[in-house]
Amino acid sequence: MPEPERCAGSIDSRELRFSSAMIFAIEEINNSTKLLPGIKLGYQIHDSCTSVPVAVHVAFQLLNGPEPAHYNKGNCSHSGGVVAIIGESGSTPSISMSRIIGSFNIPLVSHFATCACLSDKQQHPTFFRTIPSDQFQADALAKLVKHFGWTWIGAFHSDTDYGKNGMASFLKAAKKEGICVEYTESFHRAHPRSRIQKVAEVIRRSTATVIVAFAASAELRLLLEELSQKPSPPRQWIGSEAWVTNQDMLQFKFCAGAIGFGIQQSVIPGLRKFLLDLSPSNVAASIVLTELWEDLFNCKLRKSTDKRVCDGSEDIRTLQSQYTDTSQLRITNMVYKAVYAIAHALHNTLCSYTNSTTNCDQSMTIEAKQVLTQLKKVNFTQNGYDVSFDVNGDPVAKYELVNWQRGESGTIELVAVGLYDASLPEGQEFHIHRNITWMDGSTQVPVSVCSNSCSPGTRRMLQKGKPICCYDCIQCPEGEISNITDSPDCVPCPEEFWPNTQRDTCLPKPVEYLSFHEVLGIILAAFSVGGACLAIGTAAVFFRHRNSPIVRANNSELSFLLLFSLTLCFLCSLTFIGAPSQWSCMLRHTAFSITFVLCISCVLGKTIVVLMAFRATLPGSNVMKWFGPPQQRITVVSFTSIQVLICALWLVLSPPFPKKNLTIYKKRIILECALGSAIGFWAVLGYIGLLAVFCLVLAVLARKLPDNFNEAKFITFSMLIFCAVWITFIPAYVSSPGKFTVAVEIFAILASSFGLILCIFAPKCFVIVLKPEKNTRKYLMGKN
Incomplete structure (x- = not known):
């Protein structure tokens, strides 16, 4: 038989803070007179070590009920099984656990599992979460990329359910927004280093300035460590919630300017005091706290040959660590809300109101299915935070837009620069209220496009064999315009209009006719x-x-x-x-x-x-009587x-x-x-x-008739001119434009008119005006 998997490596102080927040919330509820009065909640905490087999083993342990060692001197009113589970932090372990416990109607409320696949009620009927689904985050990331005009990006994701499903949702949303992805790379932290080196080399050679990383902190940390070995061109990192708000990731200073979405910051009154209330006896009684203490102060609580022994002067209040840092409470608040959601479901199952008094049945045996039913209906506000679930077990999606900014001391700080609310109308989801610092400390939005924008008057022509974001800009053909940037097509002008020189506007055609002014x-x-x-x-x-x-x-x-x-x-x-x-x-x-x-x-x-x-x-002719006036x-x-x-x-x-x-x-x-x-x-x-x-x-x-009386010669000339003019008129008229x-x-x-008047009347006027001596009857009869 194979040996059971055991946890290895160092303690994750951030996860320890999550479990401490759960204990804090349970103790707060147990001391409340309004929520579950007279009823105390019990709990068990297990470490999955981010391992799916360990998480599955824990799920079976919880289904089998608590061991006798967990009872506290018979103080529990009944020894029923677990009625609700909070966790897991990762999507992949949560998927495995949900499939196991779903058959037993036990609700699983996660504070950090964001995979959109968990919203499928056919496969995960008892799954709830207080953190928004990755579907909302994927849509938000795509809209963020589009908002800043980036159409040519690289993509990296963890080779896990979280990364695969999140990236699939993002790629679908990005395609809808007209964004092209130059490459999509992935690896798992268990893969050999050669795989990580290959991904790093792809990023170094790429032409995309922007990289969207839908990854867990573990995978991204390995990638960034590899990239830091050999400097690459500056890259603008866009991060998912899983890593962009992780304080441990801020050590990678070459990623300064990274932006991404994080759960809204919150305040949990009394939590910091609870976390710092660690007496030596409490620490010594817990294996986990002992390891934390020894890591923080670099000493041993027991005698050791390699480290000094803690002398009792150590004060955790003087240290700044992930465990004690409550300045950026995000996921911690999701744990807090998950505990209260279960408590309200229990309250609605056990308690009733009589004459403004809350009465709870302490002897009632609780079935997990009852808690599941009430959990679907919870709707309350705790510390100013609304808690409710939709039909898929998801909360309303609200994010903070966070930015890695370099502080005066040179360290990287996590700064909230805006908000995103998925419940707002299309196009109004973003509200940026603070300046963003980009890669290399620039205040100018970086450019990440495959091809420069086509100005109005041109249209895009796709480059053969390349994505739709890679194109050439060609001028609109004659008679057509484009009046928007990056127009895919040119449109013809209306019939009575014609494009201007730039071919971005249709102008009325000039009307032409033969005018008195030309x-x-x-x-x-x-x-x-x-x-x-x-x-x-x-x-x-x-x-x-x-x-x-x-x-x-x-x-x-x-x-x-x-x-x-x-x-x-x-x-x-x-x-x-x-x-x-x-x-x-x-x-x-x-x-x-x-x-x-x-x-x-x-x-x-x-x-x-x-x-x-x-x-x-002629003699005997009487014809003139028929041709008189x-x-x-x-x-x-x-x-x-x-x-x-x-x-x-x-x-x-x-x-x-x-x-x-x-x-x-x-x-x-x-x-x-x-x-x-x-x-x-x-x-x-x-x-x-x-x-x-x-x-x-x-x-x-x-x-050829005789005498000067005959004007037929002049009429002949005038008619010749007249006919010549009008014969040539026909082809000239047909072929002349406009x-x-x-x-x-x-x-x-x-x-033709001048031909008539000049040929017929000019000779007569010449005689009348200039040669009056010829204007006589004798001359006309030819007898002079």
């Missing part, structure tokens, strides 16, 4: 007005010399009508300039088409008159009416309308007039072209 618009408007003035001036010259032979010979009525229509042609081009509106779009096309038809109708009438006039000179007027009105009808149908069925063209240019909007019906537009142009070609053919037929489409249309109107 150079091109001013030039075209000037030519338009100038052409109208030229036509009016020509009409004035003709009117003044209306009785002269050259004016009378050239059909003065049609000439004045032609000049009037040319004036309208010049002026209608002004409707194409300026911001398009519903009325301007309808006006510009209809005015242009009708005035041009009127103009060509007049030219056509003049051409027909010339042809018919020479045919009338009334017939000429009817011809002009008829041709123009057809165009008016086409325009009317166009406006009724599908009129032109203002439109924002977003397709020609990406960065600006072209405000233009949509045709409405393309058939209507090309119908009016086709009708104008048909009349122009007909007029050109007649002018060509009449160009406002230049309008400019091409105006240019065609002005060019």
Whole structure:
């Protein structure tokens, strides 16, 4: 048979303080007149030596009931078994104990076992704890890392149930917060040193500045001792409660600046006095206290060859140790609350209230199941600390944010810098009320990212084969923006907006149209007005010399009508300039088409008159009676009416309308007039072209007629120019972008109008104004 495991090594004075706090609380309850009056609590204390087999052995001992040696002269009212257990400090031993005693309905109330797995009531139905679950701590650590902007971290944990489950919960919470973990390493204190060296080397080579350590003090102490052998780059340590509030760990000064969560500090009145009340007789009677005393004063209570004998002058009040230090009571208060929780469960089982008097049944036999039932319901306040359990046996999660800060003497001190309350709304859990000192004593928050943040205007592009926190920043494509830091995607701007140069804001696209305020618009408007003035001036010259032979010979009525229509042609081009509106779009096309038809109708009438006039000179011809002034007027009105009808149908069925063209240019909007019906537009142009070609053919037929009376040559030239302009207009109109489409249309109107007025009227005005001697009937008839 293997030998039973025995405790080895030195005493853990912190754990001794926990057991002393339990004794203190029990004695406080036994002296109380309000809680369990008349009933004394008994107890047994066992040392598990942080060993699972020893803890399991102790669990079976407690289940079998106390040995006779534990009775104190028959002072106990009954010799029942254990009805509740406080412990264990570690999660792994607590798991083993809980699985054993759970079948017997004995509640196990732990002060320091934080593994989230213990909240599973299917496996651990009788487990309670006064310290929050690691699930809360894991979530809090992930939010802490996110709070300071760290997205690239390393992780270390103990190779135990506590470390594995705690780290698993943390990694899950970290992934939810968008945090990437460069590495996750672990070992157990029983592993060979080579394993510890390997973990230390990974930490030295890593690029992550921040390390989250979800570990027990024993494992982390071994790791830090190894790291201290060979200095590594500065690291920002983030710690779990198990080690970050342990005073013994403060010896590692290169970890100054470490932060983590600890149970809130507390005050237990009278505890320090109780701890220091150690008489020599009390010490000598206890093997544990004897070992503590001899370790503290480096002497032996009995004669020894290697150490001096204690002379009785030793005073524990003069020493500062983990046992006597009550300045940072955290887990000790959890022990204190656990004792009181069990006491209240017993009180609610044994006692009743009658006429404001508490009566307790001292003879009643207590079953563990009764205590378990009442323990689920406890809700009280002791020394200002609330105690209650949820359905999983967990308390409300509240932590202090603690920081390792270097004091004036150079020693590392544990300083509370903030609070975390899991019961508060999302995003309001943290409250930092004091400056934090970071690694190397810096006051600036260290940076720990795989890739620098992508500024607005860029987006993240993941690096192949690397975690999501490692990325390159690429500029948003054309037409898209990102207005937040580290944007995963760029978003397109709305249809009428375009990104600025930095591509972090969408700005309204500039609206473009041919305006009276730009150079091109001013030039075209000037030519338009100038052409109208030229036509009016020509009409004035003709009117003044209306009785002269050259004016009378050239059909003065049609000439004045032609000049009037040319004036309208010049002026209608002004409707194409300026911001398009519903009325301007309808006006510009209809005015242009009708005035041009009127103009060509007049030219056509003049051409027909010339042809018919020479045919009338033939003997026996009576044709001129069909082409007199009334017939000429009817011809002009008829041709123009057809165009008016086409325009009317166009406006009724599908009129032109203002439109924002977003397709020609990406960065600006072209405000233009949509045709409405393309058939209507090309119908009016086709009708104008048909009349122009007909007029050109007649002018060509009449160009060789004799005498100076013949103006068919000038009409031919004007029609050639007119047709050439409008033939070239079609491809130019179709291919011109934006406002230049309008400019091409105006240019065609002005060019054809100037061609008509200059070819037909310029020679006549020249004779009237500069060569009046030729303005005679004889000259016109060619008889001079």
